[in-house]
Amino acid sequence: ASTLLYVEHSGDGTVAPATLSAAEAAKHLPGQLEALVCGSGDAVKRAAEAAARLPGVSKVWLASDSALTHPLAETHAKLLSSLATKQKPSHVLAASTAQGRNVLPRAAALLATQPVTDVVRIVDDNTFVRPIYAGNAFATVQFKSPPAVRVVTVRPTAFPVDPTAAAAAGAPGGSGSPAPVEPVPPELLAPLSSVPAAKWESADVRSTGRPELGSAKVVVCGGRALKSAENFAMLEQLADLLGGAVGASRAAVDAGYVANDLQVGQTGKVVAPDLYIGVGISGAIQHLAGMKDSRTIVAINNDGEAPIFSVADYGLEADLFKAVPELIEAVKKVKQ
Amino acid sequence: MKVLVAVKRVIDYAVPVRVRPDKAGVEALLPKLSMNPFCEIALEEAVRLKEKGVASEVVAVSVGPQHFQDTLRTALAMGADRAVHVPLAADTFAAAGAGGAAGAGGPPAASESPLQPLGVARVLAALAGREGAGLVLLGKQAIDDDCNQTGQMLAGLLGWPQATFASRLELDKGAAAARVTREVDGGLEVLSLPLPAVITADLRLNTPRFVTLPAMMRAKKRPIESAPLEGLGLAPHDVAPALAVIGVEEPPTRAAGTRVGSVEELVRRLREEARVL
Numbered sequence: 001a002s003t004l005l006y007v008e009h010s011g012d013g014t015v016a017p018a019t020l021s022a023a024e025a026a027k028h029l030p031g032q033l034e035a036l037v038c039g040s041g042d043a044v045k046r047a048a049e050a051a052a053r054l055p056g057v058s059k060v061w062l063a064s065d066s067a068l069t070h071p072l073a074e075t076h077a078k079l080l081s082s083l084a085t086k087q088k089p090s091h092v093l094a095a096s097t098a099q100g101r102n103v104l105p106r107a108a109a110l111l112a113t114q115p116v117t118d119v120v121r122i123v124d125d126n127t128f129v130r131p132i133y134a135g136n137a138f139a140t141v142q143f144k145s146p147p148a149v150r151v152v153t154v155r156p157t158a159f160p161v162d163p164t165a166a167a168a169a170g171a172p173g174g175s176g177s178p179a180p181v182e183p184v185p186p187e188l189l190a191p192l193s194s195v196p197a198a199k200w201e202s203a204d205v206r207s208t209g210r211p212e213l214g215s216a217k218v219v220v221c222g223g224r225a226l227k228s229a230e231n232f233a234m235l236e237q238l239a240d241l242l243g244g245a246v247g248a249s250r251a252a253v254d255a256g257y258v259a260n261d262l263q264v265g266q267t268g269k270v271v272a273p274d275l276y277i278g279v280g281i282s283g284a285i286q287h288l289a290g291m292k293d294s295r296t297i298v299a300i301n302n303d304g305e306a307p308i309f310s311v312a313d314y315g316l317e318a319d320l321f322k323a324v325p326e327l328i329e330a331v332k333k334v335k336q
Numbered sequence: 337m338k339v340l341v342a343v344k345r346v347i348d349y350a351v352p353v354r355v356r357p358d359k360a361g362v363e364a365l366l367p368k369l370s371m372n373p374f375c376e377i378a379l380e381e382a383v384r385l386k387e388k389g390v391a392s393e394v395v396a397v398s399v400g401p402q403h404f405q406d407t408l409r410t411a412l413a414m415g416a417d418r419a420v421h422v423p424l425a426a427d428t429f430a431a432a433g434a435g436g437a438a439g440a441g442g443p444p445a446a447s448e449s450p451l452q453p454l455g456v457a458r459v460l461a462a463l464a465g466r467e468g469a470g471l472v473l474l475g476k477q478a479i480d481d482d483c484n485q486t487g488q489m490l491a492g493l494l495g496w497p498q499a500t501f502a503s504r505l506e507l508d509k510g511a512a513a514a515r516v517t518r519e520v521d522g523g524l525e526v527l528s529l530p531l532p533a534v535i536t537a538d539l540r541l542n543t544p545r546f547v548t549l550p551a552m553m554r555a556k557k558r559p560i561e562s563a564p565l566e567g568l569g570l571a572p573h574d575v576a577p578a579l580a581v582i583g584v585e586e587p588p589t590r591a592a593g594t595r596v597g598s599v600e601e602l603v604r605r606l607r608e609e610a611r612v613l
Contacts, residue, residue: 109492205523313593
């Protein structure tokens with residue numbers, strides 16, 4: 001038994017934090033852990049070197065080809081499945097990020113196997129727990145007969161990473177000796193140029209200076225009660241003071257106050273920060289599903305009956321337009 | 337260009353569900369089933385392509401038990417030109433065991449079909465071939481099993497390019513490629529997608545139209561084509577689920593905490609008790 005980990009990396013050669021969580025999840029699977037890093041040029045080489053220091057990784061496969069420059073599902077899934085066919089790992093693993101969710105099911109189809117996505121607990125080789133109905137229930141699924149390869153994506157927040165291990169990974173000169181890096185056989189790269197694939201045009205990854213919603217330690221979420229897009233500036237100020245990200249309920253997104261990619265919940269992002277502050281959020285099931293694993297939950301709402309109070313560690317029944325400015329001032333004092 | 341859209345029937349998103357006492361699945365607290373919201377968005381986009389003259393025909397397809405035909409009627413009412421139902425024999429469902437067997441006369445709450453995405457993708461791949469579809473539009477995921485796999489697997493089986501989590505689709509009549517804006521972590525990505533291709537819809541792609549009662553009444557009179565597996569060159573084992581659901585649990589409940597009287601008290605307790613400030 002062995003696991004092949006599909007590594008996600010940014011253009012600057014660092015391994016995505018979500019991949020560290022996937023490496024953490026791999027500890028629950030038997031056998032050796034090998035990593036696959038796909039890309040081209042210097043970026044992929046640096047990412048492979050960083051991946052070689054991921055905890056538990058015994059070998060890194062480096063796939064460098066111009067067809068792999070952008071994380072297109074067509075070429076990445078093709079390479080991943082052909083390496084899996086050659087190496088015969090018992091598990092192919094990735095984080096359940098936008099990229100992992102795009103690539104792994106396609107690779108599974110090429111391997112003619114049913115994948116298991118968004119896993120929150122690995123029970124054994126063949127048995128996994130995953131949320132269904134937006135986290136309103138957790139299903140334990142098991143392969144009826146063990147397949148040749150199990151393609152699995154894991155929810156990063158369910159496999160938190162030891163911060164010291166995270167610091168070592170990706171940092172040159174980190175502790176321990178890095179795993180060997182080996183290029184994938186050239187015959188696996190050759191077919192990539194003829195795979196019918198989308199052409200990557202552009203990316204607009206927002207750089208607000210705030211941490212990414214899915215991995216932020218603090219998340220400040222606003223609901224429809226904010227009443228306007230302008231009023232969200234208040235939450236941005238609070239989030240910035242706390243070094244956190246801003247999120248929103250579906251109601252606030254539907255009302256057009258913020259973009260859809262800030263949505264926390266069933267159809268948006270699942271967050272599990274150390275501190276979640278819900279402002280003017282009633283706590284619809286769809287939203288609760290996306291934030292109830294947060295360590296400390298604060299709710300500020302003028303409706304004392306709002307369902308969010310039933311999951312909040314600290315509930316403040318107050319007018320948000322008074323409470324939030326007060327909170328901003330109080331946090332400023334604390335941070336001084 | 338023919339556009340194929342797959343639609344799934346699920347427990348309505350507004351209906352609360354709870355884990356069944358026997359832990360074999362979930363049950364809806366109200367017997368209301370609807371088209372999966374993401375499928376609805378995919379279908380809306382296809383109908384808009386038809387209205388713009390880009391699509392020549394919109395074919396809606398659903399794979400599952402007899403009652404899925406109700407969702408196909410909704411698809412016709414929304415503007416699909418044809419509806420194709422791929423029925424599965426009752427024993428396919430009975431054999432699946434846990435997960436809500438939806439046999440004849442079964443409770444409407446049991447919307448979960450034991451079909452899994454690989455099986456559905458195989459059926460859709462066969463239909464895309466039969467229909468000569470130039471584009472397949474799907475929802476990014478179903479809100480019951482939350483798998484988020486079928487579109488990607490279909491594209492893989494067909495060897496077609498894919499654009500998942502689409503929030504914008506630009507496609508001109510007769511164009512060889514579509515321009516798709518996708519939602520990725522932290523932002524957006526734009527792809528030029530050569531056709532034929534598979535696109536999966538995210539929430540922001542459009543707002544589906546409201547289905548009027550007269551349209552629904554007209555749809556009730558229209559035929560729904562039945563396309564059994566054998567006719568598509570598939571055997572029951574091609575769609576047999578690989579995974580068994582061996583148990584369904586409630587999520588861990590979170591005890592309600594305390595109310596605080598003021599911002600000052602909140603900040604103090606966040607510092608002293610929770611130690612998060």
